[in-house]
Amino acid sequence: xxxxxxxxxxxMTGEVMDNKDILIHNGKIIAIGENIKEEAxxxxxxxxxxxxxxxxxxxxxGGISFSRTNSYSDINxxxxxxxxxxxxxxxxxxxxxDFEIAYENGITTLGITPGSGNVISxxxxxxxxxxxxxxxxxxxxxxxxxxxxxGNPKGNYGKRNQEPATRMSIPNIMKKLLRQAEVYMDKKxxxxxxxxxxxxxxxxxxxxxxxxxxEIPLKMHCTQFDxxxxxxxxxxxxxxxxxxxxxxxxxxxxxxxxSGCGVVFGPVGSMKTFGESSLIDIExxxxxxxxxxxxxxxxxxxxxxxxxxxxxxxxxxxxxxDIERALRMITINPAKIMGIEDRVGSIEEGxxxxxxxxRGVPAYDTNAKVIYTIIDGDIVYSSNxxxx
Amino acid sequence: MLIxxxxxxxxxxxxxxxxxxxxxxxxxxxxxxxxxxxxxELINANGMEIFPGFIDxxxxxGCIDIAFSIKDNDEISSPLTPEAKIKYSFNHDEIILExxxxxxxTTIGAAPGNKNIIGGQMAVYNTWGNNSNKMLLKDVxxxxxxxxxxxxxxxxxxxxxxxxxxxxxxxxxxxxxxxxRRQVCEENSEYxxxxxxxAKKIINREIPLFITANEATEIxxxxxxxxxxxxxxxxxxxxxxxxxxxxxxxxxxxxxxGEQTAYNAKNYNNTDLYKIAQLQRAGNLVSFSLTGDxxxxxxxxxxxxxxxxxxxxxxxxEVLKMMTINPAKMLSIDDILGTIEEGKHANxxxxxxxxxxxxxxxxxxxxxxxxxxxSEGEKNYVVNKKF
Numbered sequence: 001x002x003x004x005x006x007x008x009x010x011x012m013t014g015e016v017m018d019n020k021d022i023l024i025h026n027g028k029i030i031a032i033g034e035n036i037k038e039e040a041x042x043x044x045x046x047x048x049x050x051x052x053x054x055x056x057x058x059x060x061x062g063g064i065s066f067s068r069t070n071s072y073s074d075i076n077x078x079x080x081x082x083x084x085x086x087x088x089x090x091x092x093x094x095x096x097x098d099f100e101i102a103y104e105n106g107i108t109t110l111g112i113t114p115g116s117g118n119v120i121s122x123x124x125x126x127x128x129x130x131x132x133x134x135x136x137x138x139x140x141x142x143x144x145x146x147x148x149x150x151g152n153p154k155g156n157y158g159k160r161n162q163e164p165a166t167r168m169s170i171p172n173i174m175k176k177l178l179r180q181a182e183v184y185m186d187k188k189x190x191x192x193x194x195x196x197x198x199x200x201x202x203x204x205x206x207x208x209x210x211x212x213x214x215e216i217p218l219k220m221h222c223t224q225f226d227x228x229x230x231x232x233x234x235x236x237x238x239x240x241x242x243x244x245x246x247x248x249x250x251x252x253x254x255x256x257x258x259s260g261c262g263v264v265f266g267p268v269g270s271m272k273t274f275g276e277s278s279l280i281d282i283e284x285x286x287x288x289x290x291x292x293x294x295x296x297x298x299x300x301x302x303x304x305x306x307x308x309x310x311x312x313x314x315x316x317x318x319x320x321x322d323i324e325r326a327l328r329m330i331t332i333n334p335a336k337i338m339g340i341e342d343r344v345g346s347i348e349e350g351x352x353x354x355x356x357x358x359r360g361v362p363a364y365d366t367n368a369k370v371i372y373t374i375i376d377g378d379i380v381y382s383s384n385x386x387x388x
Numbered sequence: 389m390l391i392x393x394x395x396x397x398x399x400x401x402x403x404x405x406x407x408x409x410x411x412x413x414x415x416x417x418x419x420x421x422x423x424x425x426x427x428x429e430l431i432n433a434n435g436m437e438i439f440p441g442f443i444d445x446x447x448x449x450g451c452i453d454i455a456f457s458i459k460d461n462d463e464i465s466s467p468l469t470p471e472a473k474i475k476y477s478f479n480h481d482e483i484i485l486e487x488x489x490x491x492x493x494t495t496i497g498a499a500p501g502n503k504n505i506i507g508g509q510m511a512v513y514n515t516w517g518n519n520s521n522k523m524l525l526k527d528v529x530x531x532x533x534x535x536x537x538x539x540x541x542x543x544x545x546x547x548x549x550x551x552x553x554x555x556x557x558x559x560x561x562x563x564x565x566x567x568x569r570r571q572v573c574e575e576n577s578e579y580x581x582x583x584x585x586x587a588k589k590i591i592n593r594e595i596p597l598f599i600t601a602n603e604a605t606e607i608x609x610x611x612x613x614x615x616x617x618x619x620x621x622x623x624x625x626x627x628x629x630x631x632x633x634x635x636x637x638x639x640x641x642x643x644x645x646g647e648q649t650a651y652n653a654k655n656y657n658n659t660d661l662y663k664i665a666q667l668q669r670a671g672n673l674v675s676f677s678l679t680g681d682x683x684x685x686x687x688x689x690x691x692x693x694x695x696x697x698x699x700x701x702x703x704x705x706e707v708l709k710m711m712t713i714n715p716a717k718m719l720s721i722d723d724i725l726g727t728i729e730e731g732k733h734a735n736x737x738x739x740x741x742x743x744x745x746x747x748x749x750x751x752x753x754x755x756x757x758x759x760x761x762x763s764e765g766e767k768n769y770v771v772n773k774k775f
Binding site for chain 1: 449454455485486487603648649650651652653654655656683684685686688689692695698699744745746747748749750
């Protein structure tokens with residue numbers, strides 16, 4: 001048992017609580033309260049802030065690395081523009097330094113997704129950031145089917161004089177596949193009565209079925225006006241979906257609100273150019289949040305360092321968002337987007353004991369420091385600074 | 389223009405409480421308490437934090453031609469192009485697109501990129517003005533080069549020298565030797581070397597060489613060669629500078645740390661910002677830039693990079709020096725910029741709070757050459773006022 005004493009708790013689902021204790025047993029939070037009396041290893045957190053472990057639901061950590069000594073790129077299976085059946089989990093190198101950087105900076109859960117090189121890119125999954133075996137660390141697989149609009153798939157295949165060479169054909173490729181999957185699903189349903197009618201097994205269409213059944217969402221890589229295309233496709237097939245990156249969202253607030261989708265915004269800090277990065281408007285998430293859109297922030301790590309997640313939340317605060325609301329965008333909101341909010345994303349009894357203790361207010365004090373990171377009840381990182 | 393009652397961060401470490409700044413003809417005329425002046429544009433800075441305009445010492449903003457596939461900041465036809473001037477690539481419409489003044493960057497050292505061993509001549513520009521001539525503060529402030537992988541990738545791939553680090557440093561040394569020889573035999577046309585005018589300035593230490601070197605081995609080799617010929621160099625990128633501190637102190641070179649978050653540059657190099665910042669105590673100049681290995685990053689990261697130093701334990705006024713007076717010294721414009729002092733150009737930014745300390749700080753005003761060019765809350769202020 002582990003008892004965290006006297007921290008100020010940002011629960012991320014309810015009010016901020018002062019001077020409360022958190023009791024952890026078997027990797028779960030079993031009690032939150034005042035002066036909990038229990039025989040346990042005690043962590044004195046007086047003056048510290050307790051947060052649920054931070055979450056980035058859109059990253060490529062372990063799948064791609066720019067390290068000079070160990071670089072690899074395993075997130076885009078660009079041999080076919082349609083690869084719904086490939087799984088990001090098989091690309092992840094657990095030895096990537098990025099995992100260490102993540103938990104040392106308080107990030108305890110990641111969504112890891114295929115890249116945007118293909119129109120239908122593959123399956124994303126959710127994992128903890130500490131452990132020895134990715135399959136044991138995994139919280140949920142799959143969490144979403146990643147698809148991509150815009151310059152990335154167009155650039156890769158257009159160069160080869162293949163489809164899609166333009167934005168015109170990207171939605172057609174998606175719609176055709178979704179329609180095929182609908183027919184396939186229907187045939188399978190009918191074959192329940194007459195087994196002779198069972199269609200030939202198709203692994204690509206099989207991977208689409210959970211999307212059509214709304215068991216997982218589409219993770220739609222898009223920026224600027226590609227957002228409208230995304231919304232149109234998802235509406236036509238009545239799918240759950242999130243807009244990923246969503247640069248330029250402030251021009252589409254009404255459409256986003258009306259569609260009911262989630263938004264995973266970021267990364268910010270790219271140079272302003274024309275086209276896709278003509279407007280990188282993190283201020284849009286403040287408005288989206290006000291209008292009850294589920295908003296999360298992403299660093300797209302390791303394209304940006306994973307520890308810049310806190311800078312992203314800080315920028316949302318700079319745009320006038322309440323600190324607590326901004327912190328939700330890197331905790332409970334991404335947990336909800338990945339469908340794992342029953343386990344992570346907030347400090348509540350019954351949830352996984354993924355807790356970060358900060359000195360200073362994260363996303364407000366720029367030098368707020370992670371003092372402890374706890375994952376599944378184990379202290380996986382502690383800074384050298386003494387707690388007292 | 390009169391700025392009333394602000395908290396002035398001079399830029400040299402000093403902080404003046406409740407002070408006024410009087411600006412006339414683009415110059416800071418007086419700094420003091422209770423300055424009274426009639427018929428002036430009044431800015432109430434009560435409770436606000438005033439800084440000298442921030443300076444990014446190496447930047448390709450404005451010099452890239454982002455809409456065109458062939459870029460304007462790397463003359464990749466030859467690895468040694470000392471005669472190339474960044475001035476001719478500088479497009480004021482392109483730099484204004486990024487709106488650097490919205491985070492408080494008022495001045496940049498415009499520089500060629502990282503693909504040539506010697507890429508060309510740098511110039512200093514303000515980040516706002518009606519045309520590039522009006523934005524230009526000083527031409528030929530340094531010669532920009534690079535010894536990182538980008539050079540090998542550019543030429544080695546074409547089976548041209550340099551294909552290796554051996555090639556890079558050999559070519560660099562040859563360039564220096566040729567320049568020196570030209571210096572000695574000035575009248576002898578046999579030793580004509582292209583770009584010799586700038587080369588002479590380098591040999592005479594009139595201007596520094598800004599060389600991008602990231603890894604310890606690159607930094608050490610660079611220092612080894614430049615020390616041999618007694619050159620004034622500034623290391624750019626420098627992600628592993630913490631591993632060469634003794635050598636760096638010994639030759640008293642300056643360091644400009646490259647952008648830290650993109651492609652995880654800082655983390656993959658284990659860059660120790662605290663140790664690097666300690667160089668300031670030894671008298672070396674330290675600064676940082678929005679430019680990393682792969683060109684410039686977006687403006688907001690300028691603040692993040694400052695924060696990374698602060699987070700590493702560096703005093704906030706020391707961090708501010710890296711953003712103001714240090715880059716001004718590197719670009720030899722410290723006589724006109726880099727601090728808020730009487731007689732200097734009025735490049736001034738006003739924040740609600742110190743952005744090095746707090747994320748909820750907001751930039752309220754940016755003043756360049758005494759002109760209020762950006763005012764928070766008034767959208768498109770610049771466009772309305774000047775264009």
